[in-house]
Amino acid sequence: MASLNKVLLMGRLTRDPEMRYTPSGQPVSSFSIATNRYTVGNDGEKKEFTDYHNIVAWNIGKRNLAEQVAQYLHKGSLVYVEGRLQTRSWEGQDGQKRRTTEVIANDVQFLEPRQNGGRPAGAGATDELPAMAEETARDVDPDEIPF
Amino acid sequence: MVNKVILIGRLTADPELRATNGGQHVANLRVATNTYGGKDDEGNRKEHTEFHQLVVFGRQAEVVGEYLRKGRLIFCDGRLQTRTWDDAEGKKHWSTEILVDNLQMLGPKPGEAA
Numbered sequence: 001m002a003s004l005n006k007v008l009l010m011g012r013l014t015r016d017p018e019m020r021y022t023p024s025g026q027p028v029s030s031f032s033i034a035t036n037r038y039t040v041g042n043d044g045e046k047k048e049f050t051d052y053h054n055i056v057a058w059n060i061g062k063r064n065l066a067e068q069v070a071q072y073l074h075k076g077s078l079v080y081v082e083g084r085l086q087t088r089s090w091e092g093q094d095g096q097k098r099r100t101t102e103v104i105a106n107d108v109q110f111l112e113p114r115q116n117g118g119r120p121a122g123a124g125a126t127d128e129l130p131a132m133a134e135e136t137a138r139d140v141d142p143d144e145i146p147f
Numbered sequence: 148m149v150n151k152v153i154l155i156g157r158l159t160a161d162p163e164l165r166a167t168n169g170g171q172h173v174a175n176l177r178v179a180t181n182t183y184g185g186k187d188d189e190g191n192r193k194e195h196t197e198f199h200q201l202v203v204f205g206r207q208a209e210v211v212g213e214y215l216r217k218g219r220l221i222f223c224d225g226r227l228q229t230r231t232w233d234d235a236e237g238k239k240h241w242s243t244e245i246l247v248d249n250l251q252m253l254g255p256k257p258g259e260a261a
Contacts, residue, residue, distance in 0.1 A: 003155050004153060004154055005156070006152070007227065009150055010148055036148050037148065051229065053150075084197070096238065101243035
């Protein structure tokens with residue numbers, strides 16, 4: 001039966017990736033990216049909205065994607081992500097069932113040149129990142145990030 | 148920036164139709180995709196089923212409400228959006244939905260010979 005579950009995203013990381021290991025020793029990295037979209041309201045004013053996405057990267061075949069992501073990406077990095085949607089649920093400390101939808105990456109492409117072992121120029125000093133990253137970083141309200 | 152989702156899957160329920168305060172039609176759909184999920188211990192192909200919430204607006208919502216029923220195969224593309232709301236007990240809930248740009252019905256109508 002025909003079936004397709006595909007997501008394409010391009011955006012900037014809202015924080016540094018986190019890598020951890022499963023009990024069986026498999027590395028897995030998670031990070032979140034922001035995508036911006038623009039609409040023009042009835043009053044002709046341009047409005048900007050930001051959507052946030054959780055990405056999960058496992059090693060795939062011979063590509064150490066989880067490790068590469070953790071090594072080369074940082075808050076503000078521009079990336080292209082291709083993957084599939086997956087929803088999982090767990091029980092919170094209050095016993096309530098919670099759900100989250102994530103993008104499981106099949107491919108992550110780094111859209112900025114790596115410098116000095118992967119750190120982009122000015123990493124750690126947000127004001128030296130390109131204008132767009134600065135904007136994204138400023139727009140992020142921790143309470144609004146869904147994870 | 149790119150924010151694009153492409154799905155082919157089947158409706159797991161009839162569409163739910165409603166209207167916004169401004170009179171715009173909105174349809175909520177639930178779609179299941181079955182994708183390759185690796186192999187079991189005996190080497191047989193496994194399938195991974197995933198459920199998706201879709202939101203359709205405007206004229207397309209009316210068409211969806213009229214023609215789509217549970218079990219119908221569809222193609223759609225759109226973008227991902229996560230929204231939050233507080234329930235009656237003040238608990239925060241998250242929901243990730245696909246806001247549909249394009250929707251095409253695939254396959255025969257349910258009840259017709261395939």
